[in-house]
Amino acid sequence: DIVMTQTPLSSPVTLGQPASISCRSSQSLVHSDGNTYLSWLQQRPGQPPRLLIYRVSNRFSGVPDRFSGSGAGTDFTLKISRVEAEDVGVYYCMQATHFPPYTFGQGTKLEIK
Amino acid sequence: EVQLVESGGGLVKPGESLRLSCAASGFSFRYFTMNWVRQAPGKGLEWVSSISSSSDSIYYVDSLKGRFTISRDNTKNSLYLQMNSLRAEDTAVYYCARERPDIETFDIWGQGTMVTVSS
Numbered sequence: 504d505i506v507m508t509q510t511p512l513s514s515p516v517t518l519g520q521p522a523s524i525s526c527r528s529s530q531s532l533v534h535s536d537g538n539t540y541l542s543w544l545q546q547r548p549g550q551p552p553r554l555l556i557y558r559v560s561n562r563f564s565g566v567p568d569r570f571s572g573s574g575a576g577t578d579f580t581l582k583i584s585r586v587e588a589e590d591v592g593v594y595y596c597m598q599a600t601h602f603p604p605y606t607f608g609q610g611t612k613l614e615i616k
Numbered sequence: 617e618v619q620l621v622e623s624g625g626g627l628v629k630p631g632e633s634l635r636l637s638c639a640a641s642g643f644s645f646r647y648f649t650m651n652w653v654r655q656a657p658g659k660g661l662e663w664v665s666s667i668s669s670s671s672d673s674i675y676y677v678d679s680l681k682g683r684f685t686i687s688r689d690n691t692k693n694s695l696y697l698q699m700n701s702l703r704a705e706d707t708a709v710y711y712c713a714r715e716r717p718d719i720e721t722f723d724i725w726g727q728g729t730m731v732t733v734s735s
Contacts, residue, residue, distance in 0.1 A: 509647040542721040544661075550710055551725040552661065553651075558719060595661055599720040603675040605651075 505601045509594075509598055510542050515616045521567035522583040524611045526596035531576045533600070540599035543581045547592040547612075555594075556581065583613075591615060618642035618724055620712050625729030632702055632733075638695040638712030638726055646690035649673075649715040651722060652697050654708040662708075666715070667695065702733045 506529040516522045543556040554563045556572035569584040596608040624636040651687040652664040665686040666675045713722035
């Protein structure tokens with residue numbers, strides 16, 4: 504199974520400042536069809552997960568443009584350009600290239616300093 | 617409004633069974649692969665099982681094979697998870713999630729239903 508490793512596991516950030524979360528996979532996530540099926544999910548406290556980014560860098564419908572995704576192969580990054588209070592929560596990367604199973608990172612907790 | 621609503625969670629003893637349901641609305645349920653994902657208290661997300669639109673492809677996480685059974689009824693817009701021989705480590709919030717085939721990820725999630733296995 505593909506292991507997804509996120510760093511850091513906790514990220515205290517000042518409001519209005521940028522934040523960055525890294526996700527590394529144990530194998531390349533490039534699928535045989537040429538796509539890379541790496542997505543990012545946000546889970547606010549007490550809420551279900553919500554899709555933010557799909558296929559590495561595509562923002563899902565309704566996601567603010569302060570969220571961006573990048574990366575290739577085994578290394579991926581989620582960036583928030585200016586953190587807002589509503590961004591507090593846990594962020595997960597997830598791979599779908601090597602299914603089954605789908606696998607998630609351990610989660611990164613974003614909190615305000 | 618596109619919506620998934622889970623039900624059926626509760627407190628059960630080790631070794632007992634439980635059947636979870638997920639009611640879909642606001643979209644053509646019969647065309648989508650559906651999944652169950654769980655989250656133990658204070659822990660991360662774990663994919664549990666997947667079922668294709670016509671139920672011809674079914675997958676489980678290896679650690680659960682033989683104890684859990686996923687199914688669906690497209691006439692009722694419903695997804696199910698039959699959980700047998702429950703263990704304390706199955707204690708978690710269970711989410712159903714829709715899979716978008718064009719982006720290969722879960723775009724719609726339910727609110728979840730809590731399953732607690734304890735004597």
